[in-house]
Amino acid sequence: MELNLCDGTASGNALDLWSSDAATASGALSFDIAAPTDAPALWQVNLPDDFALAASRLSDSETSLQRSQQLLAAAAGRLEQLQPIASDSAVSFAVGAEPDQDLLPPERELLALLQGQTPPGEAQVSFGMGADLAAAPMQGWEQAQQVFQSLMDKLRQSVADSVLIETRIAGRLLGRTVVSWAGDVQTVWPGGKTVEEVTLHQRTVALALKSRETMLKMFAASVQMAISLAFRLALPGGPLLALPAVLRFIKQMLELQSSRQPI
Amino acid sequence: MANELENSIRKAAQKIVDTIQDAGEMTVETYYTEVKPPQAGAAEPEPNLAATTKVEWDGDSKTTIPMHQTAEGAFEVDTALLELHQRNVTTATEYRTRLLHSLMSIVQPRGKQAP
Numbered sequence: 001m002e003l004n005l006c007d008g009t010a011s012g013n014a015l016d017l018w019s020s021d022a023a024t025a026s027g028a029l030s031f032d033i034a035a036p037t038d039a040p041a042l043w044q045v046n047l048p049d050d051f052a053l054a055a056s057r058l059s060d061s062e063t064s065l066q067r068s069q070q071l072l073a074a075a076a077g078r079l080e081q082l083q084p085i086a087s088d089s090a091v092s093f094a095v096g097a098e099p100d101q102d103l104l105p106p107e108r109e110l111l112a113l114l115q116g117q118t119p120p121g122e123a124q125v126s127f128g129m130g131a132d133l134a135a136a137p138m139q140g141w142e143q144a145q146q147v148f149q150s151l152m153d154k155l156r157q158s159v160a161d162s163v164l165i166e167t168r169i170a171g172r173l174l175g176r177t178v179v180s181w182a183g184d185v186q187t188v189w190p191g192g193k194t195v196e197e198v199t200l201h202q203r204t205v206a207l208a209l210k211s212r213e214t215m216l217k218m219f220a221a222s223v224q225m226a227i228s229l230a231f232r233l234a235l236p237g238g239p240l241l242a243l244p245a246v247l248r249f250i251k252q253m254l255e256l257q258s259s260r261q262p263i
Numbered sequence: 264m265a266n267e268l269e270n271s272i273r274k275a276a277q278k279i280v281d282t283i284q285d286a287g288e289m290t291v292e293t294y295y296t297e298v299k300p301p302q303a304g305a306a307e308p309e310p311n312l313a314a315t316t317k318v319e320w321d322g323d324s325k326t327t328i329p330m331h332q333t334a335e336g337a338f339e340v341d342t343a344l345l346e347l348h349q350r351n352v353t354t355a356t357e358y359r360t361r362l363l364h365s366l367m368s369i370v371q372p373r374g375k376q377a378p
């Protein structure tokens with residue numbers, strides 16, 4: 001299934017189905033999300049001409065989205081279990097009573113990032129934490145700000161005045177729906193559609209709207225996780241610097257889940 | 264720092280909640296278009312309004328339903344279109360409810376959130 005999310009400025013799906021790469025606003029860190037973009041976000045799903053296959057593709061996406069929502073709750077639970085263990089040379093971490101060498105890959109990478117180490121298989125850390133912050137504090141701070149700004153931009157995009165959802169079969173328009181923030185809905189049906197075709201579009205609309213909700217939930221959950229983690233582990237840079245590591249933790253769990261590996 | 268970040272996020276979410284709650288009503292409109300063979304240079308046909316539902320959050324609602332006239336002159340409800348429209352109303356109502364719930368989970372301080 002081809003699913004594109006366009007906002008007039010960029011397209012893609014940074015966190016799989018339910019998000020897109022928003023254009024990063026220039027300038028200082030801003031918390032303002034009151035000004036939506038003029039162009040509506042466009043969800044366009046192009047399904048194959050085979051009806052059974054089209055329905056199956058939509059089912060896969062619905063399942064994937066549902067698992068993503070469940071994963072958010074699981075990620076928060078796993079981060080809650082991380083505890084610092086004091087030692088003479090450095091701070092190490094554990095999940096409950098387990099030593100840190102038994103940590104699962106997402107936790108291991110999260111802690112490596114928080115301690116300023118390069119994660120396994122990476123030539124360069126994409127955002128500096130801990131020791132990196134001490135060595136070049138402004139760099140780590142600015143990178144964390146960029147990550148946060150990017151997240152706020154995605155939120156701003158998701159609260160654009162309206163979202164336009166289109167379903168197509170082999171390029172042919174099946175239905176078009178516009179949903180505003182306040183819940184107003186306008187749907188246009190080209191005539192002569194079968195019940196099955198109509199159902200496909202209604203499932204697409206439901207999928208697009210649930211994706212927006214998941215984006216919101218991800219935003220809220222990641223901020224809460226960063227605050228909790230920064231407090232419990234007494235991170236020197238605070239929650240803003242923990243946020244990129246938390247986002248990466250969630251993303252890594254999503255990737256493991258989509259590749260059907262143990263998370 | 265944690266408070267500053269939390270408060271900023273809460274204020275932002277509260278703005279959206281206010282915007283949604285200030286809208287005292289929700290309108291759902293369903294249109295149809297007649298599909299004809301494409302003609303070069305022809306404009307896309309204007310969609311026709313088939314049904315409208317206006318839901319006011321104080322409990323009132325108003326629906327205009329699609330009907331057609333039979334050969335005998337009687338009026339019949341276009342059940343297929345009406346069913347489509349009703350599904351749109353359900354989708355819109357559920358979306359608004361879930362959206363507000365998600366936003367409220369951001370706005371409310373930790374420890375006071377609904378399960």
